[in-house]
Amino acid sequence: MIDKFEGVTKQLRTLVLPELDIDTIEHLLADRTALIREISKTVQRISVERNLYLPSENTQLLSAAIADEILGVGPLRELMEDPTVSDILVNGPEKIFVERSGKLVKTNKRFIDNQQLTDIAKRLVNRVGRRIDESQPLVDARMSDGSRLNVVINPITLDGTSISIRKFSNVSRTLKDLVSWGAMNEQMANFLAIAVSCQANIIISGGTGSGKTTLLNALSRHINSDERVITLEDAAELKLQQEHVVRLETKMAGVESSGQVTMRDLMINTLRMRPDRIIVGECRGGETFEMLQAMNTGHDGSMTTLHANSPRDAVARLENMVMMAGLNLPLDAIRRNISSAVNLLIQASRLHDGSRKITHITEIMGLENDIIVLQDIFSFKISDSVNGKVQGSFFTPGLSTRSNIYSRAKMHSKDNYLKQVFG
Known part of the structure; x- marks a missing residue:
């Protein structure tokens, strides 16, 4: 997101999520493109109602980010689908690293803010039948695809929620x-x-x-x-x-x-x-x-x-x-x-x-x-x-x-x- 519109983006995300129709969204979970199109309509409507200007390019980026958030991993989606990535390491909303060929590199991916990062982390944990909150601020679990998931949230982490994913490979090596x-x-x-x-x-x-x-x-x-x-x-x-x-x-x-x-x-x-x-x-x-x-x-x-x-x-x-x-x-x-x-x-x-x-x-x-x-x-x-x-x-x-x-x-x-x- 462009820094100039970061405040508007955060505000719109907070307003859009509660306005999304759950039944409509559930029917579109298998079609990411249609889901983004539906979310974009809601973003544009609320932008007009609240007089919050956001360029069309940023509207699309926000709609895609919300769609990926609903689908599970937010801005980590492309990294999860990238076969060259073996580990995904999130150190707060703006520091996302991956391991490729044994080397750690920083990506250009980022979360809107720590609240979005924490919401996605909690959703990931809930999907594997576990709970994470202030009384139990760390979880180590296995995701549905077999990937290993570790999440740590406040008050243990000082610079934002941490997510560590060791990706599961479907290919059994010899x-x-x-x-x-x-x-x-x-x-x-x-x-x-x-x-x-x-x-x-x-x-x-x-x-x-x-x-x-x-x-x-x-x-x-x-x-x-x-x-x-x-x-x-x-x-x-x-x-x-x-x-x-x-x-x-x-x-x-x-x-x-x-x-x-x-x-x-x-x-x-x-x-x-x-x-x-x-x-x-x-x-x-x-x-x-x-x-x-x-x-x-x-x-x-x-x-x-x-x-x-x-x-x-x-x-x-x-x-x-x-x-x-x-x-x-x-x-x-x-x-x-x-x-x-x-x-x-x-x-x-x-x-x-x-x-x-x-x-x-x-x-x-x-x-x-x-x-x-x-x-x-x-x-x-x-x-x-x-x-x-x-x-x-x-x-x-x-x-x-x-x-x-x-x-x-x-x-x-x-x-x-x-x-x-x-x-």
Whole structure:
């Protein structure tokens, strides 16, 4: 909107919304063009009645903004429909950022004011069956299309309502896709496919936006079709292709602070559901203990993700999360549990140029002097940066004959395939 008419625009929006005929609007929800035309009539009528002058171009912009507001996401509509956008981040009415190809950029989109932004945020939250107000000023939820939604309003936010949307992709990526993007090489992809099919227990580690869930989805394609898989998530993002999949999702407490179902609740119940494999979208707390117990008691091939910056940090994070279960286990017992449960740590990283790489595929070899021994099977070595783009190569020392992955491959009669991977 042109600044000269900003005050009139705000005033008209406030006057137009209550004047719109609900029945007429509901019949036009499937036709955005017709909806804008109907809203424009109301804008023009009120402009004349209230003697509020607005140029025809601005009238169209306001009508389109109100239509998009009614349809759900306001000025974010085009960004939601843009396949190149992976994240939408709103920091108040005039600061809307998106992530494209791993890089954050500011857009020219804006809300009319913070009231419009807050109204749209509340409408988004209401549509997913949740509530947001001053007594409950933040919400994390899943939108109808699968996108993750986080909303924070006053009094917690100081510069206007905040909306964060991690867009849901309908396309399920494969390891071949990750190879074509340069996230890993073909040798790594073949190794991981064999490891998953041989029921290795895998932890994917990485920072926010590093591609952990994308990798988890790609790995899940190599789960055998005759296995019963149960997935546990805070917000459902996994897209498994197998037929025998049970999807579970945590639940926040209701209005009366009741009915909450935590990840640990789901994890404990899952063990009673006769799973072959358990896939946890992300381990954050005490449920990690139950996850490791499951890996140690016949649920081979289970997988999860966690936030950490390196394989060694991932081990430390696992130790800390087991302690959060409140079982007062000694550290050496926790380390024995981890070393016997987890086979592979995969480190996903987003580099400074926005590219995503699998920087380590690391095997847990066991315990020595109460220290968990790690051995890199693959790693990414950065060599240079050219025109802001990271240059480097993937390296492997080969697979040790002491490797648990080699033993698993032999047990599943796939050791010859593994030998072919490493030449």
